[in-house]
Amino acid sequence: MPDNASTVWWASAAIDDAGSPWEKFRAIVHRTGFLDRMDDGDNVAIKVHMSELGNIRGIRPMWVRYVADMIREAGGQPFVTDTTTLYRRGRVTLQKYLDTAARHGFSPQTMGCPVIIADGFGNAGTYVTQDAKRYKRVPVAQAIYEADALVNLAHPTLHPSFPIAAAIKNIGMGCTTKEAKIRMHAQMAAPKYNADRCIGCWVCVNLCPGGAFEPAGKVVRFNEDDCIGCGECIAVCRGGALNPRWDADSGETQLWTIEATRATLSTFADGKVVHLAIGTDFTAGCDCGENSLPIVTDLGLFGSNDPAALDRACWDRLHEVDLYPGGLLDQIARDPEKSAGLDLSSDRASAIYDAVEPERFWTELLPESGLGTGEYRLEPVGK
Numbered sequence: 001m002p003d004n005a006s007t008v009w010w011a012s013a014a015i016d017d018a019g020s021p022w023e024k025f026r027a028i029v030h031r032t033g034f035l036d037r038m039d040d041g042d043n044v045a046i047k048v049h050m051s052e053l054g055n056i057r058g059i060r061p062m063w064v065r066y067v068a069d070m071i072r073e074a075g076g077q078p079f080v081t082d083t084t085t086l087y088r089r090g091r092v093t094l095q096k097y098l099d100t101a102a103r104h105g106f107s108p109q110t111m112g113c114p115v116i117i118a119d120g121f122g123n124a125g126t127y128v129t130q131d132a133k134r135y136k137r138v139p140v141a142q143a144i145y146e147a148d149a150l151v152n153l154a155h156p157t158l159h160p161s162f163p164i165a166a167a168i169k170n171i172g173m174g175c176t177t178k179e180a181k182i183r184m185h186a187q188m189a190a191p192k193y194n195a196d197r198c199i200g201c202w203v204c205v206n207l208c209p210g211g212a213f214e215p216a217g218k219v220v221r222f223n224e225d226d227c228i229g230c231g232e233c234i235a236v237c238r239g240g241a242l243n244p245r246w247d248a249d250s251g252e253t254q255l256w257t258i259e260a261t262r263a264t265l266s267t268f269a270d271g272k273v274v275h276l277a278i279g280t281d282f283t284a285g286c287d288c289g290e291n292s293l294p295i296v297t298d299l300g301l302f303g304s305n306d307p308a309a310l311d312r313a314c315w316d317r318l319h320e321v322d323l324y325p326g327g328l329l330d331q332i333a334r335d336p337e338k339s340a341g342l343d344l345s346s347d348r349a350s351a352i353y354d355a356v357e358p359e360r361f362w363t364e365l366l367p368e369s370g371l372g373t374g375e376y377r378l379e380p381v382g383k
Contacts, residue, residue: 005375006306008313011382013280013298018382021301022066027381028303029070034274038149040075042272045118045147047174049155050082050101053090054290057281059155061105067151067276068113076149079114080106082174083141084123084235085288086181086244092235094121118143118175123232125177128263133368135256138263139177149272150265152307156279156299156314159286161253163349163358164315167275167307168371169286172257175264178231184256186245189229193222199239207236250355251365258369261307265371275310277302279317284328284352295329296348297321308372312362318348328352 009031011024018024029035038044046067051058064080071078082101085091090100094117101107106115118141119125125139144150152167159165173181182189190212198219205213205220212226213233222242233242248256265273279299283291299317304310323330323344332338332351342351349356367373 004373005377006304006309006372007379008302008304008306008309008376009379009381010313010317011301011380013278013300018380024381025063025066025301026070028301029067029274029276031379031381032274032303032305033271034149034151034305035070035074037271038071038074038076042076042148043146044071044076044078044149044151045144046071046078046080046151046153047144047170048080048082048106048153049170049174049287050091050097050106051104051287052085052289053100053103055287057283057291057294058104058287059153059278060280061110063278064106064153065111067153068111071151072113077113078151079116079143079147080111081116081118081143083119083176084117084178086178086185086231086234087288088234088240088243094119116143119177123177123179123230123235125179128267130259130263130266132259132262132370133255134252135180135183135259135263138260139179140264140267141175141177144175144264145267147268150268150274152273152275154275154277154310155281155287156277156318157283157286157291158295158349158352159356160353161250161356162257163356163361164311164318165286166277166314167310168258168261171264171307172259172261176260178234179229180260182229182231182234182244184248184253184260186247190224190227190245191231191234191242192245194241194243195219197239197241199241201238203236203238204233204242208233250357251360254361255365255369258365258371262369262371265307273305275304275307277310277314279314282318293327294324295327295352296324304376306372306376308366308374309376312374313376313378315358315362319345
């Protein structure tokens with residue numbers, strides 16, 4: 001075991017001789033030492049993906065409420081939080097996200113604490129400057145930037161652009177503004193404009209801080225050179241004429257997201273962040289879409305003070321558990337033509353997404369990012 005290996009605490013999500021899932025999860029949280037490092041009155045952001053409309057496989061609200069209760073018992077002031085999306089569905093604006101969150105069981109009444117959309121009404125964030133290969137000036141969502149402490153509560157899944165979407169993605173994409181999301185998903189910061197869909201409402205003209213839009217007859221003219229890449233126009237465009245470009249390769253998306261994670265974590269004092277993962281309902285797609293059956297049986301419950309180590313532990317566990325009967329990986333494994341040339345014992349992500357390049361992520365991008373190496377020692381936990 002390398003000297004720089006971080007501890008990852010793990011427990012099965014089943015009821016067994018080690019206790020109930022709740023008992024084991026509480027033990028994991030206490031083992032991390034996070035609650036002891038909190039100060040009385042700390043405002044603690046619980047960063048969680050509250051799932052897109054139609055997704056029935058996301059993290060279950062009772063886990064989030066359980067974390068909020070533990071924080072409150074320890075003297076902190078928790079709030080449940082996430083940020084708005086680039087794509088136009090149930091989480092694109094503050095109002096829509098709050099409605100979606102409530103439909104999924106995330107409300108002040110169920111959580112026992114505020115539910116706050118961290119980038120607010122106007123894509124609000126504070127820039128964090130860092131020495132980085134790509135992302136040198138990262139806009140961190142305002143409510144997260146202003147929090148005293150952070151619980152990174154992830155729900156691991158696969159993802160078209162990542163080997164595994166867990167702790168790192170939950171922070172890098174989930175704690176930053178639309179401007180950051182644009183840069184992670186596209187080589188250009190400017191949105192894609194389709195004049196045929198413009199309805200001439202002029203909302204973008206009145207909103208754009210860079211003055212990139214101007215009336216041109218019944219539609220608007222978009223001057224790309226004046227775009228500052230804030231992304232707010234995408235959220236407010238009533239006709240759907242403005243959209244993300246989605247043209248970054250997976251390696252670039254991974255690197256920008258890793259560096260955004262590092263910038264976000266830098267806003268918190270030492271010891272004021274903990275990374276947790278609820279490895280149940282592990283699906284082929286992230287919680288931004290409508291997911292069907294899981295693809296593997298439950299990974300278990302994880303906790304660490306190192307997001308890279310936690311992600312690597314989730315990745316390794318992904319290859320130790322059984323395939324979920326009837327799930328997509330099970331279907332692939334049973335089809336001789338589809339499974340030919342695949343090694344489902346070491347890389348289950350590439351069987352579904354051929355562009356994620358796990359080896360490159362774990363051996364090149366992550367170690368060179370300054371976020372961590374992913375080396376870990378696993379410590380099983382009982383009640």
